[in-house]
Amino acid sequence: MSSHGDPIPMTSAACGPLSGTAQVPGDKSISHRSLILGALCVGETTISGLLEGQDVLDTAKAMRAFGAEVTNHGDGNWSVHGVGVGGFAEPDQVIDCGNSGTGVRLIMGVMATSPITATFTGDASLNKRPMARITDPLALFGTQSVGRSGGRLPMTLVGAAEPVPVRYTVPVPSAQVKSAVLFAGLNAPGETVVIEAEATRDHTERMLAGFGAEITTEVTEAGRVITLKGQPELTPQHIDVPRDPSSAAFPVCAALIVPGSDVLVPTIGLNPTRAGLFETLREMGADLTYENERSEGGEPVADLRARFSPNLKGIEVPAHRAASMIDEYPVLSVVASFASGKTHMPGVKELRVKESDRIDAMAVGLRAAGVTVEDGPDWWTVTALGHGNVAGGATCASHLDHRIAMAFLVMGMATNAPMSVDDGGPIATSFPIFETLMADLGARLSRT
Template identity: 45%
Template sequence: MNTFTVQPGGTLSGVARVPGDKSISHRSIMLGALAEGETRVSGFLEGADCLATLEAFRAMGVPIERKGPGEVVIQGQGLHGLQEPDGPLDMGNSGTAMRLLCGVLAGQAFDSELIGDESLTRRPMRRVTDPLARMGAQIETSEAGTPPLRIRGGAPLRGTDHVLQVASAQVKSAILLAGLWAEGKTCVTEPAPTRDHTERMLNGFGCVVTRDGPKACVTGGGRLQASSVDVPADISSAAFFLVGASIATGSQMRLAHVGINPTRTGVIDILRLMGADIRVENQREAGGEPVADIEVHAAPLKGIEIPTELVPLAIDEFPAIFVAAACAEGETVLTGAEELRVKESDRIQVMADGLQALGVQCTVQPDGIRIQGGEGFSGGEVDSHGDHRIAMSFAMAGLRSSAPIRIRDCANVATSFPGFVDLARTAGLALEAA
């Protein structure tokens, strides 16, 4: 499934449940493995990224069973029960897995090595390894600060009070996880709110995370107790259908059991500012996370200046938002989004190249982009550069295209959204994969 071809036009309709939240799925395996007792996970995302995390903990001696679709049972080994793996731990395409595991492995008694695919091997890791080194961790990177990461075991960790220069949930989480093995208190202060799944889940596993405004703290020397985790549907995966149904005349979709953690709902806020008709209904809680059913109807969109305070709350959804901007009346301006340049691809440049290839005028800036909206897309060919979110975003562009769109290098869609092609077809997208 390396190439997508989308025929122009169509509408989206029906009720769908997208796969489980990737961020929560990663953390459920990690904390379940480090807890004492049996943890049961439902709704687990069985994509390549999360399965890489699962296999890494199996390689460190944690018994993990997959009981059925989305059902995982973990026999936790406690904070000091992991075993030295026989070889490097391969994180595939997952920056989340590598960065968070870096924090976990910094506290172990054994040496370890983290490797990844070609894309992951280009991604910066010093933003994690430098603050961990200040805690006492011994971690080697390449000269460029990229993987592979070699972590020397047995290094005593000490608590820290770290102030993030760039809002990043992955860096925050890695430091807090390392704090479980550190002497004293470990605190992270962030410049803007980022997803707080790690803090919520640590509390659910019996580790008290204290908050004082933008500062989150844990105290080392404790224990984690097994828990049950109900993983909601991933709002990042729902975002493609929120955009698709918004831009395709006559569309109406309902997305079920979607996580609406307030640190993740920037995509809804931004699309509503653009004029989208999105309704959040049946709000409830599942496994400590707020969830809801989301209904979206097609609506005329207008270009906006995206508020900078919403940028960290929608950082993974911007490729889809860019597609909405191309279909909006007027200009959409994004600033303050440097983080997009160090994702699975340089998402600002790669999206700009694709938009321009499909007839959309845009101007790249160091920390964002200006997109001139209009009638939609002219059709053509784009390269996703192996970035799953780029591929799925341009698939939705077909709904407002005047000619077929061909998207290359789509195999990594399986990392976050197995079953995307079938679900998109069922909803009404004329999508073929080869």
């Protein structure tokens, strides 16, 4: 069942050339953080281009529960009247974060150093995901947590009444863990330090600085050392949310595998900690170009043009690149199915604990479509069939995972027989206009 209603089976069939402009929604990571940081200011933060997918709407609802005034003015324009750092009120009800691992982990971090108690839950998918990776470092501040076995939701957090600053080395590359610790450090005295051996998406650091926090990043032999001075007075901002590179991945990858396609995706964020997919696709021989490169709101952006690429080749994707494209591996594996040779993707154990076990979900579906896939604990390899040779004809389980559903629907646009998913409902969590946008480009999607 979909996380927000009855299952929505969907089918995608081979189509003619995809063409036109794909106006993908705002960046989900920046949308979450805009609402949260707005709630931590005293005064009004305004946001334009906010992603209005269910994940972000759940974060907006959570900020209201903690006392912020959050208003939707229509057309992606929102405002947040915040309560200041350390000003969160204790919520009256359980905080339901739906399907969003980012939302729940960041919000836990924000409230962890305030003397309040809150209980968090989510849908069936989120309640299976590990939270100890967040609650363990938060305990160093003095936060207490009680949840289900294995550190799973539902979970109650008791914020630290007298928080202390921490120095924490992130054990696995995770922007969510890093961000949760930094957000907790906002209401702790002194300096909180986070060390990450591998760089992960840095929206939190950029946006904290933009809102007036005193934060520095130093590259050392141990990795990136991020130092945050606690208890700042954050200044309200206006945020123009760039368009989401993770959402852009779907029309871009579809254009690469559908003959004759030429698709423009404007104003896409190209933060180097997020753009690993596009670099990888170009190494595979994709006809993917950046146009009108510029900076908006401190983030690099460009217009992406993707054209059909019949001569894609399999490559070894560098393991160090995984953090910059972790959400894009499902659709990358689809593109790899239409290339020549093998595409090997190591260093991706994080995919095992996303909304679903994404390696297993994609491997099962790809095999059902006639593609050879090998996988291990932290790697997988797709052996390509080449363009025109991918059978398709499978019905795949989405596992309440929006990216799994969209990846197989993109695949069906170029397979010999249609591809179906058992539930396309979760797509609304991150890309609510996916169906209409792809149909406008020429895709043949149907609800079955």
